[in-house]
Amino acid sequence: MSSDLTRAYLADLRRRLPADITEEIADGLATGCEYRLAMGQGEDDAARAAIAEFGDPGRLAAEFTRVAPGRRAARILLASGPAVGACWGAALIAAGAWTWPVPHLARLAFGAVLLLTVLVLAGAATSRDSYRRTRLAVPGGIAVVMLDLTMMTAVLSAAPAVTWVLTIAITASLTRIGLAAKLIPRVLAH
Amino acid sequence: MKAEAQLLKGHLDTLLLATLEAGPLHGYAVMEALRQAGGSRFDLPTGTIYPALRRLEAAGLLDGNWSVVGGRKRRTYALTAAGCHKLSGDRAAWRDFATTVTSILQARPCPAT
Numbered sequence: 029m030s031s032d033l034t035r036a037y038l039a040d041l042r043r044r045l046p047a048d049i050t051e052e053i054a055d056g057l058a059t060g061c062e063y064r065l066a067m068g069q070g071e072d073d074a075a076r077a078a079i080a081e082f083g084d085p086g087r088l089a090a091e092f093t094r095v096a097p098g099r100r101a102a103r104i105l106l107a108s109g110p111a112v113g114a115c116w117g118a119a120l121i122a123a124g125a126w127t128w129p130v131p132h133l134a135r136l137a138f139g140a141v142l143l144l145t146v147l148v149l150a151g152a153a154t155s156r157d158s159y160r161r162t163r164l165a166v167p168g169g170i171a172v173v174m175l176d177l178t179m180m181t182a183v184l185s186a187a188p189a190v191t192w193v194l195t196i197a198i199t200a201s202l203t204r205i206g207l208a209a210k211l212i213p214r215v216l217a218h
Numbered sequence: 219m220k221a222e223a224q225l226l227k228g229h230l231d232t233l234l235l236a237t238l239e240a241g242p243l244h245g246y247a248v249m250e251a252l253r254q255a256g257g258s259r260f261d262l263p264t265g266t267i268y269p270a271l272r273r274l275e276a277a278g279l280l281d282g283n284w285s286v287v288g289g290r291k292r293r294t295y296a297l298t299a300a301g302c303h304k305l306s307g308d309r310a311a312w313r314d315f316a317t318t319v320t321s322i323l324q325a326r327p328c329p330a331t
Contacts, residue, residue: 052245052268052293059246060264083265091265095273214276 033075034061037085044089045159046218057082090157097218098162101211102152105165105172108207109146112200116179119197128186138178145171165215169208176201230262230270232308235279235301242283242296245271271295279304 034057041050060078065071082088093099149168155161180198187194237243237251245268252262274280279301282293297305 048293049268049272051291055244055290055292056246056264056268058290059244063246063250081264083263088265088268091269092272095269095276097276100276218272 031075033072033079034058037079037082040085041088044085044157045092048218049092053082053088086157089159093155093157093159093162096155096159096162097211098152098165098215099155101215102149102162102165102168104211105169105204105208106146106149106153108204112176112197112204115193115197115200119183119191119193122191122193123183123187125183125186130182130186134182138175141171142175145175163215166212169212169215173205173208176205229312230266231274231279232305232312234267234270234274235297235305235308238280238295238297238301239305242294244292244294248295274301 034054038050038054038057041053045053057078060081061071061074064074064077069077145168148164148171152162152164152168155164180201183194183197184190233252234248237248237255243251246264248271249262249264249267252267271280271282275282275295279298280295281298282295285292285294
């Protein structure tokens with residue numbers, strides 16, 4: 029009976045949280061049961077008390093979601109957007125980028141991917157009770173890297189000269205690529 | 219009691235770091251150590267402690283490692299050098315704060331009206 033109770037509780041958690049977190053909770057739950065059995069409680073009472081100690085699975089999952097590495101990574105990448113975007117905006121205006129021979133469709137496609145990336149990262153950054161949703165930081169982070177690489181390649185091939193404003197924008201993008209390369213593996217590890 | 223729990227939550231990170239100062243512990247042992255040190259006042263919900271340990275690990279203040287104990291996988295946390303440094307800073311700040319508050323709250327006779 030007690031193993032049924034804890035098994036059902038852990039099955040519920042497994043649907044909400046990554047395997048390594050559920051395994052840690054499983055050990056804590058078993059330790060809590062053993063502790064109570066040693067104090068003379070019955071198996072069922074010990075299991076119920078240990079489960080009550082960890083609380084509602086939804087609430088526990090929400091606590092872990094709040095501190096999920098994906099949520100943090102998405103927030104950092106989103107926060108970098110205005111600064112890097114301002115650098116590129118200044119560089120493109122200074123270079124008169126509207127006169128460059130870039131196809132209209134390519135400009136539209138870049139804008140659409142940028143908007144989608146912001147939405148994906150915002151989804152991960154604002155997740156309150158879905159740990160799975162925080163993992164959107166991975167595709168969002170990869171998209172940020174691809175957008176930065178595309179921008180740098182396109183501008184370096186189209187710009188007639190590399191100005192100091194352009195150098196600042198490229199440095200900002202390279203810094204963000206480095207940041208994303210550090211954050212994405214941390215999200216994948218959990 | 220609820221107000222005390224809120225007050226404790228504000229110092230949760232420092233309390234967890236201090237609990238791990240003596241040596242590595244797993245999540246349930248951290249909670250038990252806090253309970254034994256503070257009695258019922260330190261009876262924080264377990265669901266708060268485990269995510270906090272993960273958060274401190276992500277911040278580089280704790281190092282989490284898996285081992286197998288009694289056939290079960292167990293995650294144990296230890297203070298990192300950055301965690302030790304943070305604990306020292308928090309401890310000094312708390313002592314200053316407590317000294318100031320104690321001095322202000324010291325009982326004095328009320329002036330006669």
